[in-house]
Amino acid sequence: xxxxxxxxxxxxxxxxxxxxxxxxxxxxxxxxxxxxxxxxxxxxxxxxxxxxxxxxxxxxxxxxxxxxxxxxxxxxxxxxxxxxxxxxxxxxxxxxxxxxxxxxxxxxxxxxxxxxx
Amino acid sequence: xxxxxxxxxxxxxxxxxxxxxxxxxxxxxxxxxxxxxxxxxxxxxxxxxxxxxxxxxxxxxxxxxxxxxxxxxxxxxxxxxxxxxxxxxxxxxxxxxxxxxxxxxxxxxxxxxxx
Numbered sequence: 001x002x003x004x005x006x007x008x009x010x011x012x013x014x015x016x017x018x019x020x021x022x023x024x025x026x027x028x029x030x031x032x033x034x035x036x037x038x039x040x041x042x043x044x045x046x047x048x049x050x051x052x053x054x055x056x057x058x059x060x061x062x063x064x065x066x067x068x069x070x071x072x073x074x075x076x077x078x079x080x081x082x083x084x085x086x087x088x089x090x091x092x093x094x095x096x097x098x099x100x101x102x103x104x105x106x107x108x109x110x111x112x113x114x115x116x117x
Numbered sequence: 118x119x120x121x122x123x124x125x126x127x128x129x130x131x132x133x134x135x136x137x138x139x140x141x142x143x144x145x146x147x148x149x150x151x152x153x154x155x156x157x158x159x160x161x162x163x164x165x166x167x168x169x170x171x172x173x174x175x176x177x178x179x180x181x182x183x184x185x186x187x188x189x190x191x192x193x194x195x196x197x198x199x200x201x202x203x204x205x206x207x208x209x210x211x212x213x214x215x216x217x218x219x220x221x222x223x224x225x226x227x228x229x230x231x232x
Contacts, residue, residue: 003160004160031217033219033220035220035222040224040225041224041225042207042222042223042224042225043161043207043220043222044222045219045220045221048217048219050217055217056217056219091160091161093161093220105163105166106163106220107160108153108160108161108162109160110158110159110160111160
């Protein structure tokens with residue numbers, strides 16, 4: 001597609017419920033990132049994929065968070081047993097580049113706003 | 118460790134007056150620095166980036182930023198604000214890790230533009 005697509009745009013979950021957030025990157029983009037943006041704060045890194053390989057998951061807050069990208073395109077971020085502190089906007093970004101010094105930029109999706117009640 | 122500090126959480130200007138959004142960075146080596154803008158319910162959009170070429174970087178929509186190593190600053194400026202510039206702005210430094218760039222965001226500055 002023309003941009004990075006994220007769904008759903010809004011999600012309200014009851015505490016303890018499992019949720020799945022989807023990211024559809026730009027076709028052919030090798031790199032995919034997930035970021036978490038709490039209210040009034042800047043985005044914080046969660047995890048990074050290069051094709052289907054999850055090379056860095058150091059930003060995932062707990063073992064309730066799990067991300068996958070099985071075929072190197074669409075990615076899903078799953079949160080189990082949601083807590084109120086998980087309420088945030090979850091942003092996905094993709095890039096054609098894969099190297100540290102790649103000049104290719106990042107394209108961000110509009111995000112999924114998760115509210116845990 | 119890399120980090121950025123945006124010195125103002127809110128900035129308010131009148132339309133047609135200059136804009137200054139301040140950012141200081143911390144990095145153990147020569148960083149790559151970016152400014153992103155976020156309009157409500159829209160994705161983050163890259164305004165400009167510094168990658169060790171010219172210290173004065175020009176971006177989209179008339180914005181520019183100057184990299185000053187001696188002051189560890191990367192302030193964003195625009196000579197004349199438009200109403201459409203009202204948004205959240207993020208200063209970003211990259212951290213090279215395992216062969217890819219991890220973006221480290223500041224807390225953001227909300228720019229309000231008044232008629």
